[in-house]
Amino acid sequence: MAYRTYLMVCAGTGCVANQSIKIKDTLIKELEKKGLQDEVAVVTTGCNGFCGVGPIMVVQPDGIFYQLLKSSDIPYLVEEHLIKGRPVKKFMYIPSEKEPPIPKMSDIDFFKKQVLIALRNRGLIDPEKIEEYIARGGYSGLAKALTEMTPDQVINEVKKSGLRGRGGGGFPTGIKWETMKKVPGDVRFVICNADEGDPGAFMDRSIIESDPHAVIEGMLIGAYGMGSTQGYVYIRNEYPIALERLLKAIAQAKEYGLLGENIFGTDFKFDIRIIRGAGAFVCGESTALMASIQGMPGEPRAKYVHTVEKGLFDFPTCLNNVETWANVPQIIQKGAEWFTQIGTGDVTNDPWGGSKGTKVFSLTGKVVNTGLVEVPMGITLREIIYDIGGGIKDGKKIKAVQTGGPSGGFIPESMLDLPVDFDELTKVGSMMGSGGMIIADEDNCIVDMAKYFLNFTQEESCGKCIPCREGTKRMYDILENISVGKGTEEDLELLEDLSYMVVESSLCALGGSAPNPVLTSLKYFKDEYLTHVREKKCPAKACRQLNVYTIDEEICATVGHGCDLCKKSCPDFAIFGETKKAHHIDQMKCHKCGACYDACNFKAIKVE
Amino acid sequence: MFDENELKKIEELKRHYPQGKAVLLPVLWMIQEKYGWISTDSMKFAGDLLGIPYEHILGVVSFYTMFNEHPVGKYNLQVCTNVACMLRGGYELFKYISDKLGINNKETTSDGMFTIEEVECLGSCATAPMMQVNNKEYYENLTTEKIDDLIKDFQNNHKLT
Numbered sequence: 001m002a003y004r005t006y007l008m009v010c011a012g013t014g015c016v017a018n019q020s021i022k023i024k025d026t027l028i029k030e031l032e033k034k035g036l037q038d039e040v041a042v043v044t045t046g047c048n049g050f051c052g053v054g055p056i057m058v059v060q061p062d063g064i065f066y067q068l069l070k071s072s073d074i075p076y077l078v079e080e081h082l083i084k085g086r087p088v089k090k091f092m093y094i095p096s097e098k099e100p101p102i103p104k105m106s107d108i109d110f111f112k113k114q115v116l117i118a119l120r121n122r123g124l125i126d127p128e129k130i131e132e133y134i135a136r137g138g139y140s141g142l143a144k145a146l147t148e149m150t151p152d153q154v155i156n157e158v159k160k161s162g163l164r165g166r167g168g169g170g171f172p173t174g175i176k177w178e179t180m181k182k183v184p185g186d187v188r189f190v191i192c193n194a195d196e197g198d199p200g201a202f203m204d205r206s207i208i209e210s211d212p213h214a215v216i217e218g219m220l221i222g223a224y225g226m227g228s229t230q231g232y233v234y235i236r237n238e239y240p241i242a243l244e245r246l247l248k249a250i251a252q253a254k255e256y257g258l259l260g261e262n263i264f265g266t267d268f269k270f271d272i273r274i275i276r277g278a279g280a281f282v283c284g285e286s287t288a289l290m291a292s293i294q295g296m297p298g299e300p301r302a303k304y305v306h307t308v309e310k311g312l313f314d315f316p317t318c319l320n321n322v323e324t325w326a327n328v329p330q331i332i333q334k335g336a337e338w339f340t341q342i343g344t345g346d347v348t349n350d351p352w353g354g355s356k357g358t359k360v361f362s363l364t365g366k367v368v369n370t371g372l373v374e375v376p377m378g379i380t381l382r383e384i385i386y387d388i389g390g391g392i393k394d395g396k397k398i399k400a401v402q403t404g405g406p407s408g409g410f411i412p413e414s415m416l417d418l419p420v421d422f423d424e425l426t427k428v429g430s431m432m433g434s435g436g437m438i439i440a441d442e443d444n445c446i447v448d449m450a451k452y453f454l455n456f457t458q459e460e461s462c463g464k465c466i467p468c469r470e471g472t473k474r475m476y477d478i479l480e481n482i483s484v485g486k487g488t489e490e491d492l493e494l495l496e497d498l499s500y501m502v503v504e505s506s507l508c509a510l511g512g513s514a515p516n517p518v519l520t521s522l523k524y525f526k527d528e529y530l531t532h533v534r535e536k537k538c539p540a541k542a543c544r545q546l547n548v549y550t551i552d553e554e555i556c557a558t559v560g561h562g563c564d565l566c567k568k569s570c571p572d573f574a575i576f577g578e579t580k581k582a583h584h585i586d587q588m589k590c591h592k593c594g595a596c597y598d599a600c601n602f603k604a605i606k607v608e
Numbered sequence: 609m610f611d612e613n614e615l616k617k618i619e620e621l622k623r624h625y626p627q628g629k630a631v632l633l634p635v636l637w638m639i640q641e642k643y644g645w646i647s648t649d650s651m652k653f654a655g656d657l658l659g660i661p662y663e664h665i666l667g668v669v670s671f672y673t674m675f676n677e678h679p680v681g682k683y684n685l686q687v688c689t690n691v692a693c694m695l696r697g698g699y700e701l702f703k704y705i706s707d708k709l710g711i712n713n714k715e716t717t718s719d720g721m722f723t724i725e726e727v728e729c730l731g732s733c734a735t736a737p738m739m740q741v742n743n744k745e746y747y748e749n750l751t752t753e754k755i756d757d758l759i760k761d762f763q764n765n766h767k768l769t
Contacts, residue, residue, distance in 0.1 A: 013731070013732055013746055014732060014734055014735045014746075014748060016746070017732070017735065017738070017745075017746035017747060017748040018735070018748060018749070051732075051734035051735050052734045052735065054735065196731060197728065197729065198729065199690040199691040199692065199728065199729040199733075200690070200691050200692040200729065200733045201729070201731065201733070202731030202732065202733055202734075205731045237637075237674055237743065238674075238727075238730050238731065238740070238743070239730075239731060240743065240744055273624055275633065275634075276633070276634070276637060277672075277674075278633060278636070278637070278672030278673070278674040278675055279672050279673035279674030279675075279727075279728075280671065280672050280673065281728060292633065293630060293633075294627060294629055294630050295627070295629035295630045295631065295632035295633055295660070295668065296629070296668065297667055297668055297671035297672075298671065298672070313625075313626045313627055313630075362733055362734065363734070364692040364695075364733035364734055364736065365691075365692060365695050366695065370733070370734035370735075371734045372734070402691075436733075438691055438692060438695070438733075440695070444695060449691070452691055452694060453691070456690070456691075456728065460728070462671075598700065
C-alpha cells in the first residue's frame with residue numbers, strides 16, 4: 001500500500017541519544033489517534049549528518065526539514081502539518097536571527113553544497129532493510145561486476161577511477177588491488193577497517209549506520225576482483241549502533257543469497273565475519289589491526305613485506321577503509337569516467353595525479369553547523385567552514401582548522417582557500433586523514449591543542465618502538481612545561497628536532513605522523529609559542545597557569561552582592577571578603593586553577 | 609565460567625579462523641559481557657580452553673583499554689575528553705562528575721553504583737560533550753544540569769535499553 005507522506009526520522013547515534021526513538025513512537029501513536037496510520041508512514045533512517053540540530057525529521061516527498069524536536073511537539077506537528085497541511089515554521093531550520101526559516105532540506109546551506117556518493121542513501125532509506133537499499137539501485141554494481149565483467153576488468157575500472165584510500169593514506173586503491181591480485185595463492189583476505197579512532201572523526205560510523213549494505217557490496221566487488229572468499233570487518237567496540245546494523249545487514253545479505261555460495265548464480269562465493277576491537281587507537285594501523293584479529297596485542301610490524309603479500313595469518317590481505325569500500329559500488333555501476341569528473345587533477349596516466357570523487361568530513365569544534373558533510377574534492381576549506389558550516393560560533397574569529405586528527409596538522413586562517421585534496425593538504429604539513437575537521441577559534445590556545453594531541457598519541461602509542469614511545473612522551477613534557485610557564489626558546493628548537501627524529505625513525509604511521517600537530521603549529525603559530533616562552537602569557541587565556549585572576553570589586557559588590565560562590569570554590573582558600581561585600585584574591589596563595597572563574601555567575605573574575 | 613551453549617559457540621567460532629588464537633578477543637568479550645570484568649581466574653580458564661598461555665592473555669587484556677581488569681560499578685560512566693569534547697567542556701564535565709561522586713578516573717563508588725572513566729573519541733563529536741554508559745548508551749550535549757538529572761535517574765534504577 002502506498003502512503004501519501006513519509007516521515008523520515010533520523011536514527012543515527014546523535015539523534016538516538018537525543019530521544020529520536022521516543023519521537024518515532026510518539027509519532028506512531030499520534031498518527032493512530034488521528035486515524036492517519038494508513039496514509040502516513042514513519043521510517044527510521046540512518047544518520048543525516050546534521051547531528052548538531054538533532055533529533056531530525058524529514059517529511060517526504062516534499063523534503064520539509066524539522067530539527068530539535070521534542071516528543072511533546074509531536075501532537076501539534078501532526079495536527080498542523082499532516083492534517084491541516086501547514087508546515088510548522090517554529091521547528092524549521094533558521095540560519096540566523098534575521099533570516100526566515102528554511103522549509104526545504106535541499107535549500108539549507110549545510111546540505112546544498114554537498115555531493116553524495118558514499119552517503120548517497122543517507123536519510124532516504126531504512127538502513128535495517130535490504131529491500132530499500134536494493135530499491136535505490138543497491139547490489140546492481142555487484143550484479144554488473146559478476147555477470148558482465150571479468151575480475152581484471154573490475155580492478156581496472158577502480159584503477160581508472162583514481163579512487164584513493166579514504167582512511168587517510170591516500171594510496172590508490174586500484175594499485176593495491178592489482179598488486180594483491182598478482183600474488184600467487186588460493187587463500188586471500190579482504191578487510192574493512194572500521195576501527196575509526198581519530199579524535200573528532202565519525203565518518204565511518206555514520207556510513208555504516210546509514211548504509212551498511214554499501215560497505216558489504218563494496219567488499220563483495222573487491223573480493224571478486226582479487227579472488228578472495230573471506231572478508232573481515234574490524235569494527236571498534238565503541239560503536240554499538242553501527243555494530244548492530246552491520247550484523248543485521250550481513251544476516252539479510254546471507255538470506256538474499258548475496259553472501260555465501262554461488263552468488264548471482266555464478267561460482268563466486270564470499271563470506272564476511274565481524275571482529276570487534278577493544279579500544280586501541282593503534283589498531284587502525286593495518287598491521288596492528290591484523291595482529292589484533294589474530295588474538296595478539298595490536299602492535300604494528302615493519303612493512304618491508306606488504307600486507308597484500310603477507311598479511312592476516314600470513315596470507316595476502318587487502319585492507320581498505322569503510323569509506324573506500326562504500327565508494328566502490330558506485331564506481332562499478334556508473335563507471336570510472338563518471339567518478340573522475342568529480343575532483344581534482346588528472347589520473348589517466350598517474351594514479352597519484354589527483355584526488356577524485358568526494359570526501360566525507362566530520363565538521364566539529366567551534367563551528368555553527370556541526371555534523372557530517374560529503375564534499376567534492378577540490379572544494380576549499382573556506383567553503384566547507386563558512387558556506388556549509390555556517391561560520392564560527394558566537395561571531396568569534398577563526399584561529400585554525402585541524403585536519404587529519406592526531407596525524408594531521410593545524411592550518412591557519414590565511415590558508416583557508418586551499419583546495420581539499422590529498423596532495424595539497426600534505427604540502428602544507430597537514431594531511432587529509434580519515435576526515436576529522438576540527439575548527440578552533442580565538443579562545444583556543446594552539447599550544448594547548450598541540451599538547452592535547454601529543455597526550456593522545458603518547459597514551460595510544462603501543463610501546464613497541466622507542467622513538468614513538470619515548471619521543472612523544474618527551475615532546476609532551478616539553479609542551480607541558482611551555483604551558484605552565486617553564487618553557488624556554490631553546491625548548492622550541494628541541495621540540496622541532498625531536499619531532500623530525502620521531503617522524504623519521506618510528507615503526508608505523510602512528511609515530512610517523514604524531515609530530516604533525518606540533519610541527520605545523522610551530523610553523524604557522526610561532527608567535528603564540530614565543531608569547532608563552534618569553535612573556536609567560538597565553539593569548540587565548542587557555543593555559544591557566546599563565547593567567548592572573550583578579551576580582552572586579554565593583555561588579556562583585558553591586559551585581560553579585562558578594563555571593564561567596566568563588567570563595568567556596570577556591571581549593572587554596574585564597575579568596576577573602578565578607579558575604580554581601582566585594583571579594584579579593586590573594587595572589588600569593590592563588591594556584592591559578594580557575595575554579596573561581598568557572599564558579600562566578602556575574603563575570604566578576606577577570607583574567608589577564 | 610561458561611555454560612554448554614556458550615562453549616558450543618566458541619567451538620563454532622574456532623572453525624572460522626586458521627589459528628586458534630584468533631578466537632581470544634571474542635572469548636574475552638564473552639567473559640566481560642557475562643561478568644562485567646575479566647578476572648585472573650577467567651583468564652586462566654580462557655587459556656586452558658584455547659590452549660594459550662596465561663601470560664599471553666594477560667598481555668592482551670592489559671593492552672586493550674576496553675577490557676576491565678577490575679570490577680566496575682553498575683553504571684560505568686565513560687566520559688569523552690577527546691579533542692572535540694575538550695573544546696566544548698569535556699574536562700570540566702569529567703571533573704564535575706568526579707567531584708560529585710567523589711571518585712577519580714577508573715574508580716568505583718563505595719556502593720558499587722558508579723565507575724567513572726575518561727575515554728577517547730566515541731565519534732559523537734557534533735553533539736559534544738558526551739558520555740557513554742556501559743559501552744552502550746550515548747548521552748550527548750551534556751551540561752551539569754543534565755548530569756544531575758541522569759545521576760538521579762541512575763540512582764533510581766534507570767534501565768539501560
